Amino acid sequence: MEHGIDFGPFLLAFGSALVGAKIFGALAERVGQPAVLGELLAGIVLGPSLLGLVPLSEGVFLLAEVGVVLLLFEVGLETDLTELLRVGAPAMAVAMAGMVFPFGGGYALTRALGYEALTAIFVGAALTATSIGITARVLSELGVLKTREGQIILGAAVIDDVLGLVVLAIVSKIAQTGSLEPAVAARSAVFAIGFLLVAVAAGIPLGQWLVRIVGPSNVRGMLGGAAVAFALLVAWGAKKADSAPIVGAFAAGMALARTNRRHDIDHALKPVVDIFAPLFFVSVGAQVDVRLLNPGVAENRPALLLGLGLTVIGFLGKFAAGFFAWGKVRRSFIGAGMVPRGEVGLIFASLGLADKALPERVFVAVLVAVFATTFVTPPLLKLLRPREASRPHPAGAAA
Amino acid sequence: MEHGIDFGPFLLAFGSALVGAKIFGALAERVGQPAVLGELLAGIVLGPSLLGLVPLSEGVFLLAEVGVVLLLFEVGLETDLTELLRVGAPAMAVAMAGMVFPFGGGYALTRALGYEALTAIFVGAALTATSIGITARVLSELGVLKTREGQIILGAAVIDDVLGLVVLAIVSKIAQTGSLEPAVAARSAVFAIGFLLVAVAAGIPLGQWLVRIVGPSNVRGMLGGAAVAFALLVAWGAKKADSAPIVGAFAAGMALARTNRRHDIDHALKPVVDIFAPLFFVSVGAQVDVRLLNPGVAENRPALLLGLGLTVIGFLGKFAAGFFAWGKVRRSFIGAGMVPRGEVGLIFASLGLADKALPERVFVAVLVAVFATTFVTPPLLKLLRPREASRPHPAGAAA
Numbered sequence: 001m002e003h004g005i006d007f008g009p010f011l012l013a014f015g016s017a018l019v020g021a022k023i024f025g026a027l028a029e030r031v032g033q034p035a036v037l038g039e040l041l042a043g044i045v046l047g048p049s050l051l052g053l054v055p056l057s058e059g060v061f062l063l064a065e066v067g068v069v070l071l072l073f074e075v076g077l078e079t080d081l082t083e084l085l086r087v088g089a090p091a092m093a094v095a096m097a098g099m100v101f102p103f104g105g106g107y108a109l110t111r112a113l114g115y116e117a118l119t120a121i122f123v124g125a126a127l128t129a130t131s132i133g134i135t136a137r138v139l140s141e142l143g144v145l146k147t148r149e150g151q152i153i154l155g156a157a158v159i160d161d162v163l164g165l166v167v168l169a170i171v172s173k174i175a176q177t178g179s180l181e182p183a184v185a186a187r188s189a190v191f192a193i194g195f196l197l198v199a200v201a202a203g204i205p206l207g208q209w210l211v212r213i214v215g216p217s218n219v220r221g222m223l224g225g226a227a228v229a230f231a232l233l234v235a236w237g238a239k240k241a242d243s244a245p246i247v248g249a250f251a252a253g254m255a256l257a258r259t260n261r262r263h264d265i266d267h268a269l270k271p272v273v274d275i276f277a278p279l280f281f282v283s284v285g286a287q288v289d290v291r292l293l294n295p296g297v298a299e300n301r302p303a304l305l306l307g308l309g310l311t312v313i314g315f316l317g318k319f320a321a322g323f324f325a326w327g328k329v330r331r332s333f334i335g336a337g338m339v340p341r342g343e344v345g346l347i348f349a350s351l352g353l354a355d356k357a358l359p360e361r362v363f364v365a366v367l368v369a370v371f372a373t374t375f376v377t378p379p380l381l382k383l384l385r386p387r388e389a390s391r392p393h394p395a396g397a398a399a
Numbered sequence: 400m401e402h403g404i405d406f407g408p409f410l411l412a413f414g415s416a417l418v419g420a421k422i423f424g425a426l427a428e429r430v431g432q433p434a435v436l437g438e439l440l441a442g443i444v445l446g447p448s449l450l451g452l453v454p455l456s457e458g459v460f461l462l463a464e465v466g467v468v469l470l471l472f473e474v475g476l477e478t479d480l481t482e483l484l485r486v487g488a489p490a491m492a493v494a495m496a497g498m499v500f501p502f503g504g505g506y507a508l509t510r511a512l513g514y515e516a517l518t519a520i521f522v523g524a525a526l527t528a529t530s531i532g533i534t535a536r537v538l539s540e541l542g543v544l545k546t547r548e549g550q551i552i553l554g555a556a557v558i559d560d561v562l563g564l565v566v567l568a569i570v571s572k573i574a575q576t577g578s579l580e581p582a583v584a585a586r587s588a589v590f591a592i593g594f595l596l597v598a599v600a601a602g603i604p605l606g607q608w609l610v611r612i613v614g615p616s617n618v619r620g621m622l623g624g625a626a627v628a629f630a631l632l633v634a635w636g637a638k639k640a641d642s643a644p645i646v647g648a649f650a651a652g653m654a655l656a657r658t659n660r661r662h663d664i665d666h667a668l669k670p671v672v673d674i675f676a677p678l679f680f681v682s683v684g685a686q687v688d689v690r691l692l693n694p695g696v697a698e699n700r701p702a703l704l705l706g707l708g709l710t711v712i713g714f715l716g717k718f719a720a721g722f723f724a725w726g727k728v729r730r731s732f733i734g735a736g737m738v739p740r741g742e743v744g745l746i747f748a749s750l751g752l753a754d755k756a757l758p759e760r761v762f763v764a765v766l767v768a769v770f771a772t773t774f775v776t777p778p779l780l781k782l783l784r785p786r787e788a789s790r791p792h793p794a795g796a797a798a
Contacts, residue, residue: 221673274620
């Protein structure tokens with residue numbers, strides 16, 4: 001059964017991407033890092049610039065995109081909409097400050113180094129979103145998820161994620177039209193926020209209806225299949241509405257999170273995400289040309305210096321945001337909790353690369369910043385952990 | 400992120416294929432038919448000849464192929480190698496007779512109607528393999544899985560499946576080379592059986608080793624991911640060794656079925672198969688042009704008559720095979736249990752269509768036979784159920 005895409009090399013790429021993702025993921029966790037970092041490293045190792053087992057082929061990209069859509073659906077499914085409203089004001093302040101500082105700093109530095117405005121926008125945007133997955137996992141491991149600090153961090157990370165996806169939709173629109181006209185940006189913002197609001201508002205009753213219809217069925221795989229179909233169709237709607245498919249998948253997840261079958265859906269979804277999401281991170285890693293990371297080569301140095309600068313900006317911008325919280329809380333801990341980037345930052349970066357808005361060297365610089373901020377967080381959070389939480393409770397597991 | 404394949408239409412196709420598969424699957428089960436028939440019907444309805452929501456595009460075929468590889472991996476995982484050896488002689492006799500009669504009959508009828516030899520071989524081959532999935536499910540629903548009849552049927556269906564996959568590898572080789580030389584066929588048979596033997600023989604210790612290595616890991620999705628990677632890489636090896644990827648996936652499944660984590664792997668695999676396997680059946684259904692089924696159109700009648708003839712041959716050939724069993728058993732029940740075709744027959748048929756060995760009208764005739772034999776089985780088995788099993792035990796659930 002040959003249909004344009006050669007199935008042999010595709011099987012090899014898919015199989016070895018999965019092997020690499022699991023091996024490097026396990027190694028990353030062994031040294032106290034999130035598995036996603038290992039998956040990115042696996043991509044670098046398996047990609048064309050080293051082993052060449054995972055080519056940058058159509059088939060790999062298609063499955064990687066399916067993977068990231070399913071991943072954002074899962075993140076949405078684990079996002080509590082009422083949580084967003086409850087943590088309220090301080091979380092919002094932290095989230096806003098944590099977007100403005102890194103975006104402004106990243107934009108200014110990139111422009112100062114002579115890159116064009118579109119590139120600078122992508123760089124700034126890639127630094128805005130805290131990784132909710134990584135944050136939640138680290139907080140849970142430290143047993144501080146239920147503290148006031150933990151709740152503010154989580155709330156801010158959720159707001160951050162939603163705003164990040166809105167920024168993503170705007171930025172990808174700008175990249176497609178190639179222009180920076182405020183009217184276009186404003187229209188994109190209205191579309192992106194509008195689509196998200198409509199999708200969630202319409203998705204909640206639709207999701208309830210869906211679960212009521214398919215919930216009692218005992219056809220094998222009915223609930224999970226219906227939920228994934230729902231996510232794919234909302235993702236398709238997002239693309240039709242000039243937003244991003246992952247925004248749609250996230251909205252579909254948040255809508256289904258409010259049904260009484262949320263946990264069953266999540267349970268059916270996890271094994272699927274476990275297989276396909278790593279393919280996204282491996283394919284992102286595979287786009288890194290390691291030769292560009294060698295500081296011995298003179299022409300690499302500007303990008304590496306940019307990466308160092310972005311790391312400092314990315315770190316300080318989020319850390320400072322923590323001090324915008326109020327109440328009897330350890331603000332340094334909140335700031336540290338906002339530092340890790342991860343999925344959304346990587347999505348921005350690879351979107352920028354695919355749309356030719358980010359030159360490859362700048363893409364590498366952004367990856368350096370995403371990696372470094374994520375690497376530095378777990379030990380820092382351990383160090384700054386608020387005293388009340390020194391007797392870790394058996395953590396109401398998150399994520 | 401555009402990479403050659405347009406992601407918007409792909410999301411719509413994937414999402415609506417899944418919706419259609421689940422709705423029609425549930426309807427099929429409601430009228431006492433296996434869900435897979437509903438999925439095929441969904442494909443006919445959603446495909447280009449009716450609604451046009453699921454196009455015959457590269458992206459759809461790629462994911463459908465991933466789906467069928469994962470499905471055969473699961474079938475392998477649920478196949479007990481020692482069972483094959485234990486049910487022994489009568490099952491082997493039933494299996495062999497049940498391959499020879501339908502193949503010979505199908506080949507002879509197709510040739511008699513003036514089609515070329517390659518087409519006749521595909522038709523004959525598509526009629527050989529009993530659907531182990533459908534058989535096991537019906538036997539379990541009737542509560543006769545543990546009777547002597549049930550065990551012979553299941554054993555014969557397993558042998559049948561393995562031989563069917565060998566025939567598949569030979570036939571696809573013949574289709575590729577376009578020739579019918581006995582030397583080529585013999586070489587393909589040796590390769591196919593050889594690959595299967597080597598894959599299972601090497602796969603068993605490899606699988607044990609894999610489970611020992613990754614089993615204790617608590618990295619999320621490690622066991623399932625490693626198992627799927629194993630299947631993909633063996634499938635890749637099968638293609639490299641001039642066999643079919645699904646043969647490799649099946650061998651990988653049988654090898655992992657012998658590890659002590661078989662049930663955990665199956666548990667992690669099921670939700671993935673639930674999402675991707677329906678895409679295969681929907682894409683097969685989408686290849687049916689309904690206009691060819693209209694008996695009012697004169698030029699459709701030869702194919703429809705061929706379909707009727709193949710149904711009779713397919714039914715009688717398998718039913719007669721039941722009488723090759725011996726011992727104190729109800730032979731008519733065994734024969735009826737061998738009748739349903741399903742996955743493997745459909746794989747043959749769509750392989751033949753893709754390779755241009757089966758003209759579209761003959762493909763339709765084969766589909767008619769596959770559908771009809773599968774539809775007729777559940778009520779027939781109910782009718783012929785051996786008396787000893789009239790008090791159904793609460794069925795040790797299978798598949």
